[in-house]
Amino acid sequence: MSPAHSKSESVAEALDAVDRGVEPARTVLRDAVRALLTELSARAPGRSVEVRIPPFGAIQCVAGPRHTRGTPPNVVETDPMTWLLVATGRLPWDDAVRDGRLRASGVRTDLTDYLPLLG
Template sequence: MPAIKEKDLERGRRDFLRCQEALQHLALRTSDNSALTGLTGPADPADPDFLPRPVLAMAVRYSLNVLERAVPGPSTELRVPPFAAVKLFPGPDSDPHNLTPPDVLEMDYWTWLRLACGITTWQQEKDAGNVAPVGERDEQVGRLVPLLV
């Protein structure tokens, strides 16, 4: 199942760019970008409505779709709950008994958006414990961010 419907691609692109702009603005206000990597809730605790949830959801779905189109395949699953998951990279398929690919990466949506928008690096997020890889492909995903949309 695709991360986003075809009819929603333009809205997703707009929402992704909106998130990117908002996160860049927040990063400029934060002298130490490492402070951003610890966030799991609203990106700015002083502003609980930093971005509406539907905008965040569409931005995540769109960005995962961009990644899925760039490196399709069955061997790695990238999960960004609660919004979407995609399968990436050629290679071995899921175990037929549990349908889980050999490699699984999971992260919260703030972490994914920071990475996809180029606010933080893969290594910063790994060092902060925000990326939970299972398998060997996490570094391959890390080389694909930030996304160019």
Template sequence: MASILKKDLPEGQRALEQWRRTAADDLAATDDLPRRVWAMAVRYSLYLMERKAPGEGVEVRVAPWGAIKILEGPASDPHNLTPPDVIELEPDVWLRLVCGVSTWDEEKDAGHISAVGERDDLSDLLPLA
């Protein structure tokens, strides 16, 4: 399931770098970034995660901008299309993890990650950038 169109990869890369630079200077300032920057940064980072950990066993959802399936393991039930492991994060949480601003354990302990299933920890895969 593609999180970003191939033609949008350069824009996504720029958006993720813009989010990272802004967060490094002042994390609160990321709230002022345009919605499109947020969307493209999330989509591009999901694309990077798909490439890093291909598979069908875990669904990672970053609403409203994307969802991917990663890691080997049991695929979706053909009746409901949901894999046995599902992780849901808000865009700000996802980007903090992707960019190394926070850790999986910090976000999980703060209650910012909803994860169901045996493979509910992506700490070995993050940060991405």
């Protein structure tokens, strides 16, 4: 099995755990988060938005002005489970923002044009 295939399998495995009402294993959730971040960076190449999913990963994506120093002006941050749900279309972006589960600051941080990342 190729590494890329394993990572996409992690997303399916994490979603299966969610569907069964259990927390995905930490390593499965980590690999799923990283796979989804990799897919986002492929769909939205660039360096104007920083997407942070602590403690598992962070990327820069979306075309536009590149940030080089200090705190980036466009930041998206959430927890791993919320990212899994938002990135796969199980939780709408607007609901996650409204409920405070996802923080998006900056004019370029609305990622809904790139979501969901599967299918």
